[in-house]
Amino acid sequence: MQLPILYSYRRCPYAMRARMALHVSNIQVEIREISLRDKPTHMLQMSPKGTVPVLVLENGLVLEQSLDIMMWALQQHDPEGWLHANHEQTMQWITSNDGDFKQALDHYKYPERFLEQPQAVYRAQCEIFLQTLESALQAQPYLMGQQVSIADIAIFPFIRQFAAVDAAWFSQSPYVAVAQWLSAWVESTLFVSIMQKHPVYQS
Ligand SMILES: N[C@@H](CCC(=O)N[C@@H](CS)C(=O)NCC(=O)O)C(=O)O
Numbered sequence: 793m794q795l796p797i798l799y800s801y802r803r804c805p806y807a808m809r810a811r812m813a814l815h816v817s818n819i820q821v822e823i824r825e826i827s828l829r830d831k832p833t834h835m836l837q838m839s840p841k842g843t844v845p846v847l848v849l850e851n852g853l854v855l856e857q858s859l860d861i862m863m864w865a866l867q868q869h870d871p872e873g874w875l876h877a878n879h880e881q882t883m884q885w886i887t888s889n890d891g892d893f894k895q896a897l898d899h900y901k902y903p904e905r906f907l908e909q910p911q912a913v914y915r916a917q918c919e920i921f922l923q924t925l926e927s928a929l930q931a932q933p934y935l936m937g938q939q940v941s942i943a944d945i946a947i948f949p950f951i952r953q954f955a956a957v958d959a960a961w962f963s964q965s966p967y968v969a970v971a972q973w974l975s976a977w978v979e980s981t982l983f984v985s986i987m988q989k990h991p992v993y994q995s
Contacts, residue, residue, distance in 0.1 A: 795822045798861075799835040799846040802989065805949030806858035810845040811986040812945050813862035817869040821847070824993035832995040859886065862942060874945060877936035885935055885943040889950055893921035897950060901957055915961075918954055922967050925951070929969035948977045 798814065798821040800807040814821055826832060831842055839846040839856040847855040847864070855861045866875050896917035903911035925947075928935050935943040951974050955962040962971065977983055 794850055795820050796850060797822050797824055797848040799824050799826055799832065799839075799844050799848075799993075800990075801826055801828060801844045802987065804844055805953060806843070807845040808949040808983075808986060809946045810847070810858045810861040810865075812982055813865040813874070813942070814847075815982060815986050816872055816874065817865040818871070819865050819868065823990050825990040827992050832993060834995055859946065862946065866942065873939060874942045876939055877941040877943070882936055882941055882943045886946045888921055888924070889947045893918060894950060896921075897954055901953065915958075922951075922954070922965075922970060925970050925973075926967050929973050933973075944973070944977070948974055952978060 796819070798810065800811060800823050802825060811823070824832065824835070826835065826844060828844075835844075835846055836842060838848050838854045841856065843856070845856075845858050845861055847861045849855070855864055863875075896914055899906040899909075899914035900911060900918050903914065906914065925935070932938060934940050935947070951970065955971070955974060965971075
């Protein structure tokens with residue numbers, strides 16, 4: 793039986809969120825782990841923009857944005873109710889993450905590429921978003937309330953990257969609720985399952 797093909801990169805936070813949605817919705821896919829330096833020809837034919845994740849369905853439909861993959865999977869089967877919450881508010885969280893926060897995170901992660909400002913300035917830019925996360929998570933266990941939503945899943949892989957840039961700093965930072973929320977996700981069966989290693993796909 794031919795399965796949908798997911799071009800993926802294990803450590804990519806966008807690919808992680810797509811893999812988690814596919815996993816929870818119990819959709820079987822063939823995972824093709826790629827090398828970002830040597831992308832498979834078939835992937836580039838299907839999605840010339842060259843980013844992962846890319847999902848190629850059996851009918852030839854191509855989903856080439858991580859959020860589209862998440863929505864497609866969850867619309868078929870959403871056993872944990874990740875889509876339960878108000879769509880607009882959920883998307884506001886994800887838009888803030890994927891926009892200003894992600895940009896600041898890239899600067900914080902690679903300060904040698906962005907010499908205009910010291911790294912601490914980029915970290916402070918990231919903290920604007922961390923503060924909003926902290927306020928929400930001080931009040932409730934998940935970003936959208938008492939129940940997990942697509943916002944938690946779409947965002948935590950990026951907070952994981954933020955925390956890892958300077959783990960010592962993060963561990964003594966005031967983001968206590970964020971740290972608890974993050975470690976629960978990182979230790980979850982879901983995350984551990986989707987972080988299994990796959991050999992690099994050879995086309
Ligand atoms: N908007 C895209 C972004 C995906 C993205 O930027 N992925 C990175 C890896 S984390 C990538 O493939 N970069 C291409 C490259 O490094 O060559 C999505 O949500 O899927």
